[in-house]
Amino acid sequence: MTRWTSLAAVILSPVIWSAVILLLLALPSARVRAQSLVEEVPEDPCDRARSLDGDDASPVAQHLRRSCRLERFENRLAAERRQEVAADQEIREANVQQWLEATQPSRVTHPMAVEGFVGEGLASYGLSFAWDVLRRAELGAWLGWRPISCADQYSTDTANCGRTAFGLRGRWYLNDRNFSPFIGTGFSVMSSHLQIVSATTDSNGSNLLTGSGRANSVSGEGGLQVWIRAFRMSLEYVFEYAFYTGANLDDKQKTPSEDLRVALHDSLRNDRNGIRFQVGYAF
Numbered sequence: 472m473t474r475w476t477s478l479a480a481v482i483l484s485p486v487i488w489s490a491v492i493l494l495l496l497a498l499p500s501a502r503v504r505a506q507s508l509v510e511e512v513p514e515d516p517c518d519r520a521r522s523l524d525g526d527d528a529s530p531v532a533q534h535l536r537r538s539c540r541l542e543r544f545e546n547r548l549a550a551e552r553r554q555e556v557a558a559d560q561e562i563r564e565a566n567v568q569q570w571l572e573a574t575q576p577s578r579v580t581h582p583m584a585v586e587g588f589v590g591e592g593l594a595s596y597g598l599s600f601a602w603d604v605l606r607r608a609e610l611g612a613w614l615g616w617r618p619i620s621c622a623d624q625y626s627t628d629t630a631n632c633g634r635t636a637f638g639l640r641g642r643w644y645l646n647d648r649n650f651s652p653f654i655g656t657g658f659s660v661m662s663s664h665l666q667i668v669s670a671t672t673d674s675n676g677s678n679l680l681t682g683s684g685r686a687n688s689v690s691g692e693g694g695l696q697v698w699i700r701a702f703r704m705s706l707e708y709v710f711e712y713a714f715y716t717g718a719n720l721d722d723k724q725k726t727p728s729e730d731l732r733v734a735l736h737d738s739l740r741n742d743r744n745g746i747r748f749q750v751g752y753a754f
Contacts, residue, residue: 516542576647577698578603581753584703592745593617593659593688593711594636599749601642609642609653619738621666636661640692649698657690659711661739665718665731682728684718684735694747704750713739 516538523532572580582603589596594615601611614637621632640657665684694707716739718731 572700576606576651577649577700577703577753578609578644579606581701584751584753586703586749586751588613588615588747588749590709590745590747592709592742592747593638593661593690593739594634597636599751601751606647607644609644609655611640611642613638613640617742619663632664632666634661634663638690640690642692644696650695652695653693653705653707655692655707657692659688659690661686661688663735665735667730667734669730680720680728680730682718682720682731684716684731686713686717686735686739687715688713688739698753701753702750703753705748707747707749709745709747711739711743711745713743 516535520532520535520539523535568580584601586599586601587597588594588599594613595617597613597615599611599613601609603609614635616633616635618631618633636659638657638659640655642653642655644651644653646652663684663686664681666679666681669678669680688711690709690711692707692709694705696703696705713736716732716736718728718735719725720728720731
């Protein structure tokens with residue numbers, strides 16, 4: 472009985488329990504310190520070799536230095552392989568581009584173009600953008616201007632009645648070569664300042680009418696186009712048919728004016744036949 476009592480007293484002793492708790496708390500910290508020591512060792516053999524003393528000739532040091540040299544050699548081989556792959560890719564792309572330029576028309580390798588044009592017709596000069604969506608099909612848009620003189624209050628042609636026109640067009644090329652005839656069609660809208668001298672029934676004899684006009688038209692075209700690498704030129708005949716014209720006076724009510732509309736219609740009818748020369752750069 473005395474022995475069992477002594478054993479229970481030892482187990483329940485506060486000093487013993489305190490020592491057990493401290494031991495349990497110390498074990499994780501020791502494990503963390505050991506783990507941090509392992510992680511602090513660099514995995515790169517070159518880093519480990521640089522951390523060695525220069526006079527260290529131990530087998531471990533020699534092994535680390537050989538491993539570092541081997542890793543540098545492998546890295547150099549990998550870099551050379553990447554350069555070879557990049558060079559082969561560039562050569563392959565250059566060969567494909569050379570084959571395309573030798574066997575395909577320029578509008579296939581350079582499908583988009585920006586051009587300027589001069590000529591007669593609805594517009595005298597302007598800019599255009601073209602996109603060859605198919606091998607022989609092209610879509611385009613253009614913006615043009617035509618300066619026109621009109622009558623002033625002294626019945627002399629010194630006023631400015633110029634036009635501004637915007638159009639959309641399509642072309643179809645008749646062959647696959649860089650020198651090809653084409654046909655096309657388009658739609659355009661136009662606005663213009665208008666000014667005419669109109670006869671009156673009163674004693675003054677004439678009246679100056681000023682206003683603005685607008686018109687819509689469809690067109691047909693045909694011509695020839697030449698490609699020289701990324702440069703392109705074309706000469707075309709354009710026929711414009713104005714199917715709608717309208718005009719208003721420059722008053723507060725914007726009163727419709729038949730006299731101005733007739734003047735605009737006659738001007739467009741006189742300019743419905745035109746020759747246009749275009750030159751531009753394709754990309």
